[in-house]
Amino acid sequence: KQEVTQIPAALSVPEGENLVLNCSFTDSAIYNLQWFRQDPGKGLTSLLLIQSSQREQTSGRLNASLDKSSGRSTLYIAASQPGDSATYLCAAPDTGRRALTFGSGTRLQVQP
Amino acid sequence: NAGVTQTPKFRVLKTGQSMTLLCAQDMNHEYMYWYRQDPGMGLRLIHYSVGEGTTAKGEVPDGYNVSRLKKQNFLLGLESAAPSQTSVYFCASSLAGTSGELFFGEGSRLTVL
Numbered sequence: 001k002q003e004v005t006q007i008p009a010a011l012s013v014p015e016g017e018n019l020v021l022n023c024s025f026t027d028s029a030i031y032n033l034q035w036f037r038q039d040p041g042k043g044l045t046s047l048l049l050i051q052s053s054q055r056e057q058t059s060g061r062l063n064a065s066l067d068k069s070s071g072r073s074t075l076y077i078a079a080s081q082p083g084d085s086a087t088y089l090c091a092a093p094d095t096g097r098r099a100l101t102f103g104s105g106t107r108l109q110v111q112p
Numbered sequence: 113n114a115g116v117t118q119t120p121k122f123r124v125l126k127t128g129q130s131m132t133l134l135c136a137q138d139m140n141h142e143y144m145y146w147y148r149q150d151p152g153m154g155l156r157l158i159h160y161s162v163g164e165g166t167t168a169k170g171e172v173p174d175g176y177n178v179s180r181l182k183k184q185n186f187l188l189g190l191e192s193a194a195p196s197q198t199s200v201y202f203c204a205s206s207l208a209g210t211s212g213e214l215f216f217g218e219g220s221r222l223t224v225l
Contacts, residue, residue: 043216093210
């Protein structure tokens, strides 16, 4: 059974800081991994979909990496802004590939 | 461009009552999902569908039923609501299942008293 873990559960940083969010998964037989953003009271918005063949995927100030062999993915946010404050979740295909299994998320607060 | 729309957005039920949550998507996606989100437990898959007329159980299906009579709609039913079903429910859809991007609705907050 796929299990996805995100550490830390919460993170507070000053504006302008570069930061890394971590995601680990137990079943490494995956072909992709997605990172999502969730604002309070809202649904999830897909940020990056990284294929196992890519190792990295970039969108603006966001960069996601994927290392299947170690069962880890990271989301790098450059020059953080208060508008980046949200919960970030990673998700990997479950064993059997029926649907995505989600981590519990990292709640990010960027202080002005 | 509506994407994934959930109705209702909020609902309060008494224990034992029944209700249906409606999810509609306008992207012609084959795959649709119902998740519930609870504090400290992340999102858990309730039921999913890989196409019109199909449904399958997810991780936490007990107490829920679903139907996918039309490709664009995925209904989640609670036959006899229990306080343990108090949660935020999210519908999602995808063109290519776990191979593609997943699109979410805004969520439906359900409270069972």
